Amino acid sequence: MNICMAHRGWSGKAPENTMTAIRLALAEPAIRAMEVDVQLSRDGVPVLIHDFRLERTTNGKGLVKDHTLAELRELDAGSWLDRKFAGERIPTLAEALAAVKGRCTLNIELKATSDMYPGIAEKVLELLEQYDMKSEVYITSFDHELIRHVRTLDDTVLTGLIVCGRPVLMLEQLEEAGANILSMEYPYLTRDLAEEALERGYRVIAWTLDNPEHIRTVMSWHPGVEICTNHPDRMLEFV
Numbered sequence: 001m002n003i004c005m006a007h008r009g010w011s012g013k014a015p016e017n018t019m020t021a022i023r024l025a026l027a028e029p030a031i032r033a034m035e036v037d038v039q040l041s042r043d044g045v046p047v048l049i050h051d052f053r054l055e056r057t058t059n060g061k062g063l064v065k066d067h068t069l070a071e072l073r074e075l076d077a078g079s080w081l082d083r084k085f086a087g088e089r090i091p092t093l094a095e096a097l098a099a100v101k102g103r104c105t106l107n108i109e110l111k112a113t114s115d116m117y118p119g120i121a122e123k124v125l126e127l128l129e130q131y132d133m134k135s136e137v138y139i140t141s142f143d144h145e146l147i148r149h150v151r152t153l154d155d156t157v158l159t160g161l162i163v164c165g166r167p168v169l170m171l172e173q174l175e176e177a178g179a180n181i182l183s184m185e186y187p188y189l190t191r192d193l194a195e196e197a198l199e200r201g202y203r204v205i206a207w208t209l210d211n212p213e214h215i216r217t218v219m220s221w222h223p224g225v226e227i228c229t230n231h232p233d234r235m236l237e238f239v
Contacts, residue, residue, distance in 0.1 A: 001223055002223055002225055002226065002227055002235075002239070004033070004236060005031075005034060005105075005205065005227060005228040006025035006033070006230075007208050007230045008036060008037065009021025009022040009024065009025050009034060009089075010024035010031075010134045011100075011116070012210070012229075014078075014081070015085050017091070018046050018078060018088045018090075019089075019091050019095060019096075020078070020085065022099055022100065025104070026104065026181075030234050030236050032105065032228060034088075034104055034107065035228055036093075036109060037049060037116065037208075038109065038124060039052070039064045039074055040117045040119075041068055041069040041072055042067055043064070043068045045123075046092065046093035046120070046123050047091065047092055047093065048096055049064055049090055051076075052065075052110065053103070054067070055079065057077055057080055058075040058077045058080070059075055059079065060075040065117065069092070070225055072090045073089055073185075075089070075092065076089075077089055082161065087100075093124065093127055098131065098205075100131055104194070106137045106138070107138040108140070110139065110141040110146055110150075110170065112123065112146055113189075113220050120146075121139075124139065125154050125157070127176045132173035133154055134154070134157050135156075136180055137157065137158070138180075138203075140181060140183050140205075141160050142163075144179075145177075147159045147179055148177045151237060160181025160182065160203070161177055161181070161182060161183065162184075162189070163182065164188070171196065173195060174197075174202060179202075180202060181203040181204070183203050184206065184207040185206075186207060189218070191222070194221050194224075194225050194233050198225075204226065205225075205228055206225055206228065207233070208229060209229050210230050212234045212237065212238075215238065
């Protein structure tokens, strides 16, 4: 049966990449996976936030990487969505791991580009070792070289390439990076590609599906396609 993956936690109901969004997703047993975005604070702590800049989802300004963890923790990461979430904080990856452990798969997207966050792979793997969660996560990224680097550090953790578009030799790119997962924006994913990838032993994630008809269509292709959505309730109608 298709896995329902909550995008940035249950971001259709709560501020994305916050502990409230994570707890809401954990409260629904039918949600079997969750995606979060990870960057590093200036002092090298993995934190959950999507944008490289702070303005959209917090009351801060500037780049995430230019702020220490203490500075990031002072920001309001909830009021931008609704005043009832005022005071929501930017979580650390450690907090998310502690909450999710043993309850669902966590898809950790590394938001690095080029050498923006040196050491991010090592720091994330260190936390996974600390929490004994290497078998409970995916590590994915748009930066395919970073995924290749993760594989050189640890070949036991499942890794994936995130793709927006329809590049040639897609499955060959997965093989070259040593990746286990194809995570593709759903308008570019086809039934044929999904089926071929699954037949070759790769996992397939389609993102981000919020329209119920699109969800139902992609689910019909193959039960192995994992559906990443901001609105898990719209998918669970069909599960």
